[in-house]
Amino acid sequence: MSNNPYKLDNLPKIMREVRKAIGFTQFQLGQLLGGKDQRYVSEVENGLSTLTPELCIKWFEVCGAYEHIDLVHYLFRLHPRATAPVDPALNVSPSKALINFMKQTKESLEAAENIALWLANERPGRVEALPMSDLKEILDLGPAIDTLFYALSRSHGLKMQELAEKWTRKALMDQVAMSKQEERQAMLV
Numbered sequence: 001m002s003n004n005p006y007k008l009d010n011l012p013k014i015m016r017e018v019r020k021a022i023g024f025t026q027f028q029l030g031q032l033l034g035g036k037d038q039r040y041v042s043e044v045e046n047g048l049s050t051l052t053p054e055l056c057i058k059w060f061e062v063c064g065a066y067e068h069i070d071l072v073h074y075l076f077r078l079h080p081r082a083t084a085p086v087d088p089a090l091n092v093s094p095s096k097a098l099i100n101f102m103k104q105t106k107e108s109l110e111a112a113e114n115i116a117l118w119l120a121n122e123r124p125g126r127v128e129a130l131p132m133s134d135l136k137e138i139l140d141l142g143p144a145i146d147t148l149f150y151a152l153s154r155s156h157g158l159k160m161q162e163l164a165e166k167w168t169r170k171a172l173m174d175q176v177a178m179s180k181q182e183e184r185q186a187m188l189v
Contacts, residue, residue, distance in 0.1 A: 006084060008075050009047070011056065016045040018065045032062045053078055066150045066160075067091065086143045091150035104137075104144035111137035 070085035
């Protein structure tokens with residue numbers, strides 16, 4: 001990963017660029033970050049403060065820079081499937097984002113069929129390499145979904161957190177979501 005264009009050291013500069021792009025002063029952003037002062041924001045932007053994922057996510061959340069939240073997940077390796085963020089320029093048009101999502105869905109279904117055949121042909125004692133190109137096609141669905149939601153958020157006011165909360169409530173009712181801590185503990189006993 002030595003040729004990786006994303007580096008944690010560049011994050012303070014990116015945070016400054018995002019703040020300036022939306023027109024916040026350091027004072028204004030500090031207030032939105034929970035009553036922080038201008039000096040605090042300046043220290044973050046100049047790399048004089050230790051960055052935490054929580055701070056970076058809150059910063060980009062306040063700025064409406066969703067792709068940069070994806071960048072934080074990627075840089076801090078907050079999830080094993082965290083990937084480099086999609087270029088914000090691709091997240092502007094909902095119609096293009098939907099067409100891309102449909103294309104990625106079709107390619108993912110074809111990849112899933114290939115993986116199903118690969119799994120069906122597994123034989124005891126025979127080890128074959130994972131079908132990485134097919135798995136990549138399935139992974140491509142995540143950024144395609146993000147692109148669609150980011151575009152809808154920007155153009156039509158989609159409240160992504162509200163959507164996620166509705167999904168969570170339904171998943172809990174359908175018993176699809178992870179069970180409560182007590183129930184997980186009981187299952188482990």
